[in-house]
Every structure is written in structure tokens, then in C-alpha cells.
Amino acid sequence: MMPKKIVVVGSTNVDKVLNVEKYALPGETLAIDSYQQSHGGGKGANQAIAAARSGADTTFITKLGRDEDAEMMLKGFQQDHMNVDHVIMTDQSQTGKAYITVDQSGQNSIYVYGGANMALSPDDVIAHREALAKADRVIAQLEIPIPAIIAAFKIAKENGVQTILNPAPAKEIPEELLHLTDIITPNETEAQTLTGLEVKDEVSMLDNALKFFAQGIKMVIITVGDKGSFYATPESHAFIPAFKVKAVDTTAAGDTFIGALASQLELDNSNIREAMLYANHASSLTVQVAGAQNSIPDQAAINAEIQKIDTDQDEVEAEKAAAARYAAARIPDHIVLGLGSGTTSAYFVKAIHERIEKEHLDIECVATSLGTQQLAERLKMKMLDVNTIDAVDITVDGADVVDENLDGIKGGGAALLFEKLVASMSKKNIWIVDQSKPKQTLVGQQLPVEVIPFGGMGVFRYLRDHGYEPAFRFEKNGDILTTDSGNYLIDITIPAQADLAKLATDLKHQTGVVEHGLFLGICDELIIGGQQVRVIDRSKN
Ligand SMILES: Nc1ncnc2c1ncn2[C@@H]1O[C@H](COP(=O)(O)OP(=O)(O)OP(=O)(O)O)[C@@H](O)[C@H]1O
Ligand SMILES: [K+]
Structure with missing residues (x-):
């Protein structure tokens, strides 16, 4: 399989995590004993990293401030062999940040500073037209201004490039953007926000998909956490159950799923089931590791996981055959x-x-x-x-x-x-x-x-x-x-x-x-x- 050429247009955030014993009340001052830690995040960055680690030829269009956070993120992108030639730097705002406080019970409170992400304009995107035009597929999420996504998808459509919209975080979307979208990948809440229809079983997922098809969307993928994921095209649909694993932190599960899927899916969607299974394996690994970007697995780890399940299957087959031979040996005549x-x-x-x-x-x-x-x-x-x-x-x-x-x-x-x-x-x-x-x-x-x-x-x-x-x-x-x-x-x-x-x-x-x-x-x-x-x-x- 030729590596897919993927362009992600999206957000970069640096998560500033502060672990506290308890929350300070308004006006109160509390001493803490661990200093804030910085971790890479943002849906755009996560999905680009997931695609790159799965072997896709990945270009990331994102906007960063000229600050230490940007340097840290750029270094990481390069380590993941992403093309960073189209990362846009600005003096006007800082790199996006999420301030996360986690108390002892694991409860968190989050303040997000969109920063440079929110300054990504259609003109910024148009300046990188060339990268978009020669991609196989373009992926975007909703942590950047919608006009920038529309600009990117317009260029993609003009050049026969497939578009994938991950409509997260949940918000309403103008019809213009939906009309430019080939594949939409909401989770259950996001699907409900967009269609107004509940997502609870396969029948309702199909109802959701029909609403999207009516907008001209060609494929709908709904992820439903530990239950699994669903895909539908006008020709076929299926629900693929999630693997039963011990989840410790589901952060970046959805992003891993999308990046991994985009790295494997053929452009005619012919291997959708295999690609979904691959993505399922990938995100089942992500949820077993605490953190965001550090928990996104690479292709070798994902293939090893697939292999392991195959070996387990060989053992199961041997057990079935042993039970069958034992029974057959004891069947009386006549x-x-x-x-x-x-x-x-x-x-x-x-x-x-x-x-x-x-x-x-x-x-x-x-x-x-x-x-x-x-x-x-x-x-x-x-x-x-x-x-x-x-x-x-x-x-x-x-x-x-x-x-x-x-x-x-x-x-x-x-x-x-x-x-x-x-x-x-x-x-x-x-x-x-x-x-x-x-x-x-x-x-x-x-x-x-x-x-x-x-x-x-x-x-x-x-x-x-x-x-x-x-x-x-x-x-x-x-x-x-x-x-x-x-x-x-x-x-x-x-x-x-x-x-x-x-x-x-x-x-x-x-x-x-x-x-x-x-x-x-x-x-x-x-x-x-x-x-x-x-x-x-x-x-x-
Ligand atoms: N607890 C879990 N065990 C196994 N697989 C999981 C689990 N949670 C998520 N997954 C896998 O990850 C995929 C995406 O998860 P989910 O639907 O929660 O995405 P999301 O809501 O976008 O997640 P997030 O916003 O946390 O990244 C699921 O379809 C499933 O394959
Ligand atoms: K994780």
C-alpha cells in the first residue's frame, strides 16, 4: 500500500496540567507541591500525529505563536516525521493552551485559550493551496475558525481531494461546510448535535447517517467510546465493536481513531472494514495509556497488537479441535x-x-x-x-x-x-x-x-x-x-x-x-x- 498523503488543517494546543489537592475557592490562596507540566494536545495535532505514526505522509497546517510552546510542539512534529513546512507562525497571538487543573479525586476543570488557533484565517489556508491540492485527503476539526476549514475544503474539492470533517467539539455547522464534506466522523454527542436525532443503537445510527447523506456526505463514521464504531455509506453499513481492554485514560481515543483510519483507508473506501478494525486496534491501545499525544501508538505497535490477536486465535482453534477430537473418539457405533x-x-x-x-x-x-x-x-x-x-x-x-x-x-x-x-x-x-x-x-x-x-x-x-x-x-x-x-x-x-x-x-x-x-x-x-x-x-x- 502506498502511504496516503494526508493534510491535517487544525489546532495545536499545549495542555498545562496542574495537580492540586483541592480547588481554591474564589479569593482563596492555596500552596501546591507539584509544578505545572506541559503536554502536547489539540485535536488537529493529535490526529496528524496519529496519521504520521501509522505511516501516512502527513502535512500539518496549523498556526502557532512565536513562543516556547511552539518550539516544543514543532520539535515533536519533526520527531514524528511530519512535514512542518506549512506550519504558520504569528506574532499576534500565543500558541493555543489549555489550562487543566486536576484534583485528587481525578475531577478536572479546564480553561482553553484558543490563541493562534483562533487566528487561522482563510487567507492563511489559501497561501498553502499547493499542499492541499496535491493531498489524497484533507482532515479538519472544529477547534479552528470554520471559514478557514471552508477555504481548505474548497481547495480540496477543486482538486479532487477527499475531505474528512471531524465535527468536534460539538457545535452547529453551516450547510456550506457539510456540502464540502465527503466523510464525517462524529462521536455520538456530536452526531446528535448535528442531526437532532438520538444515537442509541444501530437503527438510530443509520437514521443519523441518512440525514448526513441528504447533505451530500458520502460516508458517516460514528464512534461510540467503549461500545465501538459504526460506518455507513449509501451502499453498506456495519457496527464494529470496540476491543475489551482495561481503559485508564480515553484522552485522544477519538483522534487516534481518525488519524489511524485515514492512514489506512483506500481512496475508493473499498477496505473500510479493515481500516475500521485497524483504527479500533489503534485506539484500544491509546486508552490503555495515560495522557494524550504520548499515548498514540505507531504502526509497529498496532500491527503487533493485530498479530497478537491472530496468535491468540490460533490457540483458540487448537482448543476447539482438541475438544472435537476428544468427543469424536468417544462416540459409539450404530x-x-x-x-x-x-x-x-x-x-x-x-x-x-x-x-x-x-x-x-x-x-x-x-x-x-x-x-x-x-x-x-x-x-x-x-x-x-x-x-x-x-x-x-x-x-x-x-x-x-x-x-x-x-x-x-x-x-x-x-x-x-x-x-x-x-x-x-x-x-x-x-x-x-x-x-x-x-x-x-x-x-x-x-x-x-x-x-x-x-x-x-x-x-x-x-x-x-x-x-x-x-x-x-x-x-x-x-x-x-x-x-x-x-x-x-x-x-x-x-x-x-x-x-x-x-x-x-x-x-x-x-x-x-x-x-x-x-x-x-x-x-x-x-x-x-x-x-x-x-x-x-x-x-x-
Ligand atoms: N474504553 C474503551 N475501550 C476500548 N476502545 C475504546 C474505548 N474508548 C474508546 N475506544 C475506541 O476509540 C474510539 C473512539 O472513541 P470515542 O467514541 O470515545 O471518541 P471521542 O468521543 O472522540 O473520544 P475523545 O474525545 O476522548 O478523544 C472508539 O470507537 C473505540 O474504537
Ligand atoms: K490516552
Whole structure:
């Protein structure tokens, strides 16, 4: 991939942080024992740094005073290999500053001096027309005067350069600027300020996006903190969940996300999902480090993080395969065998197929999904139609989560209806899982609910009004997912203090609900893969 040529037009601030025991009241004088510290900040600078550290060829157009703060910031920009030829110096104002007081409880109060940032004029920008004209994309935020952004975006548009507007901090924006914007990247509050529509779930995010599309914007990216991020184009949309990490300081998370995304996104947006994932990894690193600019990771750190997750995935695959082999080795001959769905079950299907061939076993199978049916047919296994039999002897299936009582959730792979049908016909149900699946409780876990397409919205509203945080399941390409039986899936979150049996009954009683992913009292034996396979038997539990 060629490095992207990015021009950031935006703010530079120096944060002056004062740690105090408690706030002085008006008229009061207090002694403090730590002197103020200066840190680089400002949304423009943060986003430029994030892009540069991710390998983009980054030029920063910003206005600084002739002072020590400017010297400190310029040195940092150069260390990050940014092009500083278009940094504008002024004698009229000082470099932007934020005076931040933090007390012992972590509470802060902030005074911002816009300074040179607020003096950035359209003429300043026009003087650097050349840099803007030859960029791949231009990024701006709202910590500089809007006329300067309009001037920059006009030059960009005249030259076929893509424009990204990060509408932060939240404020109203003239239509003229929105019309010049290709990609807008608000967080949830900023989106609400601009559209007047709430942002609470995927449906409302899409409603927000439609409002932006009506202004001529081609792509909308909404970041929602530890929940993740959403993108929409008129052709496709998807929600990408944030990584679960231990956040210590989320300062610069949004800026990292935007800079990292801009460094990776192809100009035709064709790799939007990969770019979003990269940005997601980047900002998940930022939130694990205190501070702003020092917490923005570089490409090597981000790639290492992506790699680490891949290695972890290899281990998980090995555990799934181990559990599957263990189960397959213990299946008796002359039975009707239910074959589960999903990746772990696929390992099982291959393992039992191997035994059937080698030992000439007489085992007939029933599949729980079209995917498994196809796999088994390819392997030329003896398949039965579920409608022609009364009972299944043993079913081996995976599970998304399973608690200490061997109650579990299935349906992550969207096959829950058939899985439940076959499970309920089975004399014995064995679940095979990797080590990430057993959990103390199912509270807080995602639970899929299969709904008929007609009337799905009614169920969605019911779930939303009852605090279940519902979200429709989408395909990777942004299309709404349909199950093997042509239904939709809504994922909900199991609330604290939920009575699982009551929840299961309540869901079943909703008109439009076909089935849900709670499998209570069904699993007889749990096999957990690993170097040492563990087996938990319900009758001995
Ligand atoms: N606690 C967290 N854990 C993991 N990832 C996070 C967390 N907070 C933020 N992120 C990541 O950072 C992205 C941007 O965060 P957020 O939506 O908070 O931006 P923002 O409001 O512009 O942030 P800020 O103004 O603090 O820079 C999220 O979409 C997510 O990928
Ligand atoms: K941080």
C-alpha cells in the first residue's frame, strides 16, 4: 500500500496540567507541591500525529505563536516525521493552551485559550493551496475558525481531494461546510448535535447517517467510546465493536481513531472494514495509556497488537479441535448422531468422519444448519432428514457461552432454531468448546433472538423499551443477516439479576419471536479443549 498523503488543517494546543489537592475557592490562596507540566494536545495535532505514526505522509497546517510552546510542539512534529513546512507562525497571538487543573479525586476543570488557533484565517489556508491540492485527503476539526476549514475544503474539492470533517467539539455547522464534506466522523454527542436525532443503537445510527447523506456526505463514521464504531455509506453499513481492554485514560481515543483510519483507508473506501478494525486496534491501545499525544501508538505497535490477536486465535482453534477430537473418539457405533453448527462443530464433523471411514462405523447423521449439511454431504456421510426420525441418540454442538450450571447461549453463528430443534430430540447433548466459552454467569452476555422479518421491528421496540439494548445482526458486507429459515436475528444483552428461565419464557411469548439462544438444562456433558481436555458431566455436577 502506498502511504496516503494526508493534510491535517487544525489546532495545536499545549495542555498545562496542574495537580492540586483541592480547588481554591474564589479569593482563596492555596500552596501546591507539584509544578505545572506541559503536554502536547489539540485535536488537529493529535490526529496528524496519529496519521504520521501509522505511516501516512502527513502535512500539518496549523498556526502557532512565536513562543516556547511552539518550539516544543514543532520539535515533536519533526520527531514524528511530519512535514512542518506549512506550519504558520504569528506574532499576534500565543500558541493555543489549555489550562487543566486536576484534583485528587481525578475531577478536572479546564480553561482553553484558543490563541493562534483562533487566528487561522482563510487567507492563511489559501497561501498553502499547493499542499492541499496535491493531498489524497484533507482532515479538519472544529477547534479552528470554520471559514478557514471552508477555504481548505474548497481547495480540496477543486482538486479532487477527499475531505474528512471531524465535527468536534460539538457545535452547529453551516450547510456550506457539510456540502464540502465527503466523510464525517462524529462521536455520538456530536452526531446528535448535528442531526437532532438520538444515537442509541444501530437503527438510530443509520437514521443519523441518512440525514448526513441528504447533505451530500458520502460516508458517516460514528464512534461510540467503549461500545465501538459504526460506518455507513449509501451502499453498506456495519457496527464494529470496540476491543475489551482495561481503559485508564480515553484522552485522544477519538483522534487516534481518525488519524489511524485515514492512514489506512483506500481512496475508493473499498477496505473500510479493515481500516475500521485497524483504527479500533489503534485506539484500544491509546486508552490503555495515560495522557494524550504520548499515548498514540505507531504502526509497529498496532500491527503487533493485530498479530497478537491472530496468535491468540490460533490457540483458540487448537482448543476447539482438541475438544472435537476428544468427543469424536468417544462416540459409539450404530447411532443417529446430531451434528452441530459453527467452527467447533466443523472440527467435530471432520473428526467423526475420519473415524467412520477408518473403523467402518454405521453412524447416520442429522445436520443443524445448511452449512453443516453441505460439509457432511461433501464428506459423503450418511445423512438423515430430521423430519423422518423420532429421536437423535447424541448431538455434539458448540456453544457461544456456558455457565457453571451448564446453561448456555447459542446462535452466534445464526443457526439457533435448528440447533434447538435437534437438541430437543436428542437423548444426550454434548457441547464442545474452547477455554474462552465457560463463564461464571450468563449475565451481561449477548443473547440472539430470532424474529420473523415481518414484525421484527415490533419485537425490537419491545426489547429496547425493556432495557435489553437490542441490535439487529448484520452481515460483514453490511446487509441484514438472514438465518437459514429466512428470519432476522436481534442480539440483546442479558441484564443483571435476570431470571434466565423467566427471560426464556418471556421471549417465547413475544409475537414475532421464533426462538432465542438460551439453552437451559439441555447440555448433558461439556468438553473444554486444551492441552488437557476437561469434561464436566451434568449428572455428576
Ligand atoms: N474504553 C474503551 N475501550 C476500548 N476502545 C475504546 C474505548 N474508548 C474508546 N475506544 C475506541 O476509540 C474510539 C473512539 O472513541 P470515542 O467514541 O470515545 O471518541 P471521542 O468521543 O472522540 O473520544 P475523545 O474525545 O476522548 O478523544 C472508539 O470507537 C473505540 O474504537
Ligand atoms: K490516552
